[in-house]
Amino acid sequence: MKKLNSIIQKLGSNRLAWSMFALAAILLFNLIVYPEFFKITILDGHLYGSLVDIFRNGAPLMVLAIGMTLVVATGGVDLSVGPVIAVTGAVATSLIGLEYGSTNTPLFLAVALALGVAALCGFWNGILVSRIGIQPIVATLILYVAGRGVAQMITNGKIMRIFYEPYFVFGSGYFLSLPVSLYIVLLVYIVAWLFTRRTSFGLYVESIGINSEASRFTGINEKNVKLLAYTLCGLCAGIAGIIISSNVKSADGNNAGLWYELDAILSVALGGTSLSGGRFSFAGSIIGALIIQSLTTTIYSTGVPPQVIMLVKALVVFLVSLLQSENFRKMIGSLLNSRKGAIQ
């Protein structure tokens, strides 16, 4: 008992440990009820299997979670990432055009412009929050509401199919046996890590999230730091948008990226970054995203009826949050202690 308690307390101080623990538990569950889960087959030199699927399907969420982490760490939140995903897909698709096997705009340019639009969306959010001083939830809600409308306008209210093959590489291509989208995640992670930890940007973000008044006294330019955080979050949403539209080979203003903002916020929270801002961890958020994705995959592969999916998801998220909560751990701790006392 005592040992269990001390393990809980020790693990407790490290929120990342809890999310890894949760991820491992979910995977273990799969191993037991569905041994096929871990099977990886090689076909045409490509890896296939549920595990690979988790990474591949989770790629957009992981990228999104990285961007969201920055915004959350400043003490804000970005609700508009789902619609920005839709906008990006729509922009890229309309630039590429509907002809079979050819594109109206060079691929590189089309992607760059689409990402530019996404970054612009983030910039807009950043302006509203940092210069005009609108509460982040309200400020990003504006684009949340408007974004899908814009995407639909670009696609004329229809689902636009893409027939230009090179574009599919982002979402469904393979390189050295692994999905290309995984490399994208890795690249985004490395660049984000370098940009926050090898410049002072990360320190500023955390500092503002913890105590913005004291940060002001140290000369940190809160406005610019926030503006940049929201812009980068928009950019990440754009990258996710490209991966998604490339994967489904179409742009759907209505459904692309639906509910992704919630999953992204959950990933960040599960990864141990406090939603009130401050210390952040990209690695944690990526693990958070993997938890959510493997949960989805698990639920599908065990054949749980779709109505229950949301409930199961909610339950797991609830459990992980409980484990991360200091108050809850204290409660458990004192419960174990008093039991121990009763036994003696």
Added chain:
Amino acid sequence: MVNDRVLLQMSNISKMFPGVKALSNVDFDLRAGEIHALMGENGAGKSTLIKVITGVDKPELGEITLEGNIIHPASPRDAQKLGISTVFQEVNLCPNLSVAENISIGHETIRYGFINSSDAKAKAKQLLKQLDVDIDVTRTLADYSVSIQQMVAIARALNIDKTKVLILDEPTSSLDAYEVRKLFDVMLKLKKNGIGIIFITHFIDQVYEVADRITVLRQGKLIGTYETNTLPRLKLVYSMIGKELENLDSLSKMKGELTKRTEVEPFMQVKALGSKGSIQPFDLEINKGEVLGFGGLLGSGRSEAAHLIFGVDIPDSGTLTVNKKEYRHLSPLKSILNGIGLCPEDRKTEGIISDLTVRENIVIALQVGQGWFQYIPMKKQYEIADKFIQSLNINTPSPDQLIKNLSGGNQQKVILARWLATHVKFLILDEPTRGIDIGTKAEIQKMVISLAEEGKAIVFISSELDEVVRCSNRMMIMRDHQKVAELEGDKVNLEEVMQIIAGRSELEKA
């Protein structure tokens, strides 16, 4: 009225934090109707002892009895119900509630299920009046200065009918002499009513003025409990810091040398700088190699003046000239780039970044000055942090400790280190020694003067007049949000300064 009835008894208390033994086997007792001072260096364990009594921290070992009964308070609220009322070192009020709400919250007068706000206001007014504080209790707390907030916290602690024990953790660190007097009057009155008071402070004079007994802690261990009137001051200091205190003669000599210098080179010129409702326009010259003291009562506008100069608040009149350029106003970043720093008064809200480490808190202002892309290499960061942990005697298990886990005085030292680490040419120090123990205080004063010797311009603000007068070559005196006088040379002495502060008109002087 001290009787020997023991009110509160703590025996064999031990408390560990990761890497720190904050209290080891400490015994402590408080009698009814006594004022018991708790003393010791920064990080000695004073606040931890208080947190153990009030249920904030759970001791690993030990027992607490109140009037003979063992108690296990689980929270300050619990302790309050038992009759233990506390003012914590870091004022923990709600800045965005009104003063009246802050005082009455938790013990509202409830009528028909609603909080009776007019009762609350009247009660708050009356409690503050005891302390001679006359303010609008309907305004939000954040509108008021640190010292007023401290008074509100005290008033709140007095708002309990059946208090047996009153605990005051460094209540005087941000008060001026007059406010301290008022607080002491109230403490003496409570003492007469048989209340036991635990009083923590770093001011030796204050202890000798009101305390009946003194308990000294050092590095978490009990050194002893003494009757105040049988304990010589030197012995008290010795038991606190384990060595003799250096005398301050060298300080006045250092200052003398500084004053003798004839050529002054201006660093900044302030012309008619002011802000409506906060401070009347004032002129000021800030010179290199000089310590300029700001004197005045709390709330006289000293911090406001500093904020206007540094640019955290924006003035609505006047100009600042620095590095041959004239500005309507600065901003913290512009100030830093111009070589100006401000070490703020309110360490909790304007100073510490609680979840960052000691190292990060120290290097952050330096980093801001260097810009986004010249990230200070880790090795350098540790070097800088270690240097100041050494020189300011910061009590921390490592530079990677979160600053929020440090004792109050040690947090203050870190904030000071943050600004000493920057390469500013002009440093404004707003209450830099607040809550700092006597040993380090003298070190800091010396440091201030030697910074000026190196050619830096220093503005020194402190509600401890002795300290300002001891360190300054020149002083600006403020009263009622206005600059009323500027003193130089021999005129910078305690008597002169006190008279002006108290309100001797310029006419009389002539």
